[in-house]
Amino acid sequence: MSTGVAVAPEVAAALARGGAVVALESTIISHGMPYPKNLQTAMEVEAIVRENGAVPATIAILDGVPHVGLSSEQLRRLAISGRQFQKTARRDIAHVVASGGNGATTVSATMFFAHKVGIPIFVTGGIGGVHRQGEQSVHYYAAMDISSDLTELGNTPVAVISAGVKSILDIPRTLEYLETQGVTVAAYKTNEFPAFFTENSGSQVPCRVDSPEECAKIIHANKNLHLGSGILIAVPIPKQHAASGNVIESAIQKALKEADDKRIIGNAITPFMLERVKELTGGSSLEANIALVKNNAVLGAKIAVALSNLEQRKTNRLGRSAL
Numbered sequence: 001m002s003t004g005v006a007v008a009p010e011v012a013a014a015l016a017r018g019g020a021v022v023a024l025e026s027t028i029i030s031h032g033m034p035y036p037k038n039l040q041t042a043m044e045v046e047a048i049v050r051e052n053g054a055v056p057a058t059i060a061i062l063d064g065v066p067h068v069g070l071s072s073e074q075l076r077r078l079a080i081s082g083r084q085f086q087k088t089a090r091r092d093i094a095h096v097v098a099s100g101g102n103g104a105t106t107v108s109a110t111m112f113f114a115h116k117v118g119i120p121i122f123v124t125g126g127i128g129g130v131h132r133q134g135e136q137s138v139h140y141y142a143a144m145d146i147s148s149d150l151t152e153l154g155n156t157p158v159a160v161i162s163a164g165v166k167s168i169l170d171i172p173r174t175l176e177y178l179e180t181q182g183v184t185v186a187a188y189k190t191n192e193f194p195a196f197f198t199e200n201s202g203s204q205v206p207c208r209v210d211s212p213e214e215c216a217k218i219i220h221a222n223k224n225l226h227l228g229s230g231i232l233i234a235v236p237i238p239k240q241h242a243a244s245g246n247v248i249e250s251a252i253q254k255a256l257k258e259a260d261d262k263r264i265i266g267n268a269i270t271p272f273m274l275e276r277v278k279e280l281t282g283g284s285s286l287e288a289n290i291a292l293v294k295n296n297a298v299l300g301a302k303i304a305v306a307l308s309n310l311e312q313r314k315t316n317r318l319g320r321s322a323l
Helices: 009-016 037-051 072-084 090-098 107-117 148-155 171-180 212-224 245-261 266-280 284-321
Strands: 021-024 055-062 065-068 086-088 103-105 121-123 159-162 184-188 207-209 231-234
Touching: 009 021, 009 055, 021 037, 021 107, 021 284, 037 055, 037 072, 037 284, 055 072, 055 090, 055 107, 065 090, 065 107, 086 090, 090 103, 090 107, 090 148, 103 107, 107 121, 107 148, 121 284, 148 171, 159 212, 159 284, 171 184, 184 212, 207 212, 212 231, 212 284, 245 266, 245 284, 266 284
Parallel strands: 021 055, 021 121, 086 103, 121 159, 159 231, 184 207, 184 231
Antiparallel strands: 055 065, 055 103
């Protein structure tokens, strides 16, 4: 039966043999940075996934057709078109497909398509969350703005490898909401949840993992038990790329006030905040963003390989025991 999704031949072949595949979002390409920096970064991230033994599968909607795995020409089209592609979360998928439009997938939409075709691991920069200020905002419409990334994590069994929650958000409340959604939250080689641009947030995690193999075991257990919820594996930004926390925090506070004054809401907030913080920090936040995505891609690929190996071993043991 057709899934309505175009899966690249390389991705389909890897999935058929139980190989390691890593899903990648496309909003970071279209809305996260300018051309040609976005194309260069996208190509480098895909190369990193390959170098570490997995197949990259960048996801986007092209002319109304969801694609899992893009060709170099499709990737270039996405990068050049930039914001002409609609930022597409789960709620937008049906409209973009029905209208024959072009959509750059956010975390929630990327998770949806990854799970639909059987990809268990997804690498991104940072996920959305509960916005700061919330009920303290002077504008009623800003109260408790919660990203669909969080509900998707609660409903879709895909492991998301990220640098935690974007530091422009309310991290403690985001973690509380993830707990409510039944999402396993783990931090890589640390007991503290990372804050995207910086290593520390002041919030502890319930689960620490110290190797790709440990991550793979958790993902396998989640799948085997049919828990139905996702997993968030938070990876601190590399020390050499961590921007000054105080400088970025100051920029975030200034940008938050500007966004509130301008009544910027919904999915327009994150692009505005990231661009404004980049301006206020002289571009250092963009370089940090790129560094952490690449770092996440390394780990995500290694986890995908470890998961593939684990599942192959279990399949082989079952085969032998049946003889």
